Amino acid sequence: MSEKVLMKGNEAIAEAAILSGCRHYFGYPITPQTEIAAYMAKRMPKIGGTFLQAESEIAAINMVYGTSGAGYRVMTSSSSPGVSLKQEGISYIAGADLPCLIVNVQRGGPGLGGIQPSQSDYFQATKGGGHGDYHLIVLAPASVQEMANMTVRAFDLADKYRMPAMLLADGTMGQMMEPVEFPDIKANKVEKPWAVTGTQMKRKHNIINSLYLNPEELEKKNEERFARYAEIEEKETLYESFMMDDAEYCVAAFGIAARVSKNAIVEARAQGIKVGLIRPITLWPFPKKAFDEAADKVKGFITVELSMGQMIEDVELATKCRRPVIPCNRTGGMIPSPDQVLSAIKKIAGGDQ
């Protein structure tokens, strides 16, 4: 499938997952991501794969744990309240060093919240989410094409580093239709000698486990994991830089907020304000260096988020609070307009323009 097709973001994820060699999907219905499950329910039986609607999000993520343990590419998808339910299983998956893909098509919270787009699971996604010392690789798509591309990337990174990866999208990304193409996606096969495929009486038994009752052993395990995390920070951090060459101000935004911000930046430039954008593509690892270097050049930052302000803390940390950072937030399922972002840019650029 190399021609352009018009697809919903959720469907693009599902198709890209299949092209990436994922033949096992476990999920539970929740708006606004159910199209992924529906797509998988249609396709998987036709291609010898598994689609299983689990009894709960908890069961779904534990099915993922089982299939990943057996050495197969596997995914689940959900939206915010459902992803909260999955956190126990995600912590076990991280603790057992298993690869998988978890998609969170975020909606407003907390609690049952709403069903409109949100980015308010940023903390949950990037700081661990479940219990214990761990991270996920977190990718933040900003178009339907990126929904597809990042699904492929997420599977590859998860396998490469033996850890769960998350696609952190939002209801807009999931629901909107855009042209997308699926270039030659290689279903990368990674050797998994640790998988529980049955010993075939040829080797000692493999054990998938996250229990280490000896604290020295657990500490060592966690340190090893964080050494791998350091390598990921070094090699896998991704961001987009937009109109930053001569920028005096920098907008920080990801996903749908970055798209809105670009419109505002073009307009601000038309009005003579030199402003650019840094769009984190990996939310973990966060592009700390890009922001740190930007802080040497710009006078201030504007963070645009569909939350009460969560990524702002990482921008402040990355820039060591050397420059003012002002938030431009909408929450509860609301999306900032380009005008709102423009007002925030004008505010920091000085004066009551």
Place this chain on the structure above:
Amino acid sequence: MIVFEKPKSLTDVPLHYCPGCTHGIIHRLVAEAIDELGIEGRTVGVAPVGCAVMAYDYFTCDMVEAAHGRAPAVATGLKRATPDNIIFTYQGDGDLASIGTAETIHAATRNENITVIFVNNAIYGMTGGQMAPTSLPGQVTQTSPYGRDVKTVGYPIRMCEMLATMEGPEYIARVAVNNVKNVRNAKKVIQKAFENQVNGLGFSLVEVVSSCPTNWGMTPQKALEWVNDKMIPYYPLGVYKDRSAAKEGKE
């Protein structure tokens, strides 16, 4: 001539269980079933959270340690990915009948082709003797110090009876390991539960009425008597569902 030896499917790791605990017997019965069916090389076990958490060190087959109650879901993920492998879970009463009730019932209703070994000793052993979903009415535990009061905490759950009402599962049976006769029967039933999976018949669960001398505060001998006098009357032994036998008019 060797007249008695350790099953091949058990490792040499010394079991950590308390004196008088029946987990050792049940591990052995599971290992014997695996040996006799010749399936060790394609068997994957799923250990629970609870006393048997370290079962992954005791079986020679590939093993997975699941979160508390989630073993049937983990087993589902394993079985769907590797349908030719034999997947079993080994779970306690808190794991299977309390925190994992949903996973148990839904794996059963899907007739997931897995084998579930359910060890019911009416108490939480690993955490030091708290009330279990299967603790008997009036049973004194750390969290029911005045005896299980059914008016405030409800009645113990009879899982086999409940699961046997469902269309889904293939085989549901309850056995005990409190005397030689019962152990011999338990061996047959556990083997049957594995055979069913080998034959593609589906969800087979064996509840093993078990003892916990340490947390019951009894000698091992007294504990086995308590199994006979108190546990079995509330949890009658027998085959509660056997679809294939029923189809053949054997039941």
